[in-house]
Amino acid sequence: xxxVAQPEDQVNVAEGNPLTVKCTYSVSGNPYxxxxxxxxxxxxxxxxxxxxxxxxxxxxxxxxxxxNKSQTSFHLKKPSALVSDSALYFCAVRDIRDDKIIxxxxxxxxxxx
Amino acid sequence: GxxxxxxxxxxxxxxxxxxxxxxxxxxxxxxxxxxxxQFPKKSLMLMATSNEGSKATYEQxxxxxxxxxxxxxxxxxxxxxxxxxxxxxxxxxxxxxxxRAGAFFGQGTRLTVV
Numbered sequence: 026x027x028x029v030a031q032p033e034d035q036v037n038v039a040e041g042n043p044l045t046v047k048c049t050y051s052v053s054g055n056p057y058x059x060x061x062x063x064x065x066x067x068x069x070x071x072x073x074x075x076x077x078x079x080x081x082x083x084x085x086x087x088x089x090x091x092x093n094k095s096q097t098s099f100h101l102k103k104p105s106a107l108v109s110d111s112a113l114y115f116c117a118v119r120d121i122r123d124d125k126i127i128x129x130x131x132x133x134x135x136x137x138x
Numbered sequence: 139g140x141x142x143x144x145x146x147x148x149x150x151x152x153x154x155x156x157x158x159x160x161x162x163x164x165x166x167x168x169x170x171x172x173x174x175x176q177f178p179k180k181s182l183m184l185m186a187t188s189n190e191g192s193k194a195t196y197e198q199x200x201x202x203x204x205x206x207x208x209x210x211x212x213x214x215x216x217x218x219x220x221x222x223x224x225x226x227x228x229x230x231x232x233x234x235x236x237x238r239a240g241a242f243f244g245q246g247t248r249l250t251v252v
Contacts (some may be wrong), residue, residue, distance in 0.1 A: 061243070068144065068231055069243040115181065119241075123187070124170060126233065126241050130181040134147075 027052045027120045031129035038106045038138050046101040046132045048090075048116030057119040058099045059126070060090055062112045069115065075099060086110070106136045141165055142234050144244025151251055152223055159217045159247045161172075161188075161232030167212035168234035172241070173205075176229040197245040222251040 061069040073084025194207035235241035
């Protein structure tokens with residue numbers, strides 16, 4: 026079965042520092058991976074996706090993610106964090122058999138001023 | 139870009155009543171939509187797949203009679219929480235979208251049953 030794991034419940038980063046939010050996946054076949062962000066009491070906003078192509082994927086708001094097949098990882102990164110990046114981040118994998126999106130448990134990112 | 143609209147954003151209802159939540163795809167047709175439930179500080183749990191013109195497919199452990207799903211058109215799916223109880227209070231989110239583009243999500247509905 027397809028699954029994703031986000032090992033960190035919370036990540037704290039000082040403003041201006043680089044940030045990384047970790048995600049590992051388990052899929053049968055080629056992975057279709059996504060990152061979403063959720064602000065309080067809001068729906069999910071799409072950040073970026075990996076389907077095929079370059080392992081480094083650039084997305085919205087300056088975020089990027091690196092697909093690493095050997096480590097089955099898809100970590101989210103940003104070179105310089107902003108306080109406004111504070112939110113809940115979800116890694117997700119799409120099950121190609123039925124288009125369902127399976128989410129990790131989420132990582133709360135706190136950017137400290 | 140593609141937009142999914144969910145309504146209402148917040149609803150408070152009395153225990154025992156039913157609540158309907160709408161999910162609309164505004165600029166594309168969606169033969170399939172998905173309904174998720176999010177518990178406090180928890181991830182999103184897929185509840186069911188809504189299929190246009192046919193019965194919804196429910197995930198294991200989700201009560202079909204409690205959470206009625208209707209997908210009567212290519213742009214609208216509804217989730218009805220029947221005979222709501224306080225334990226049904228949650229944040230409900232729908233999604234739709236093209237496979238390669240990733241899914242688009244509604245803004246969510248905060249349901250509070252009192």
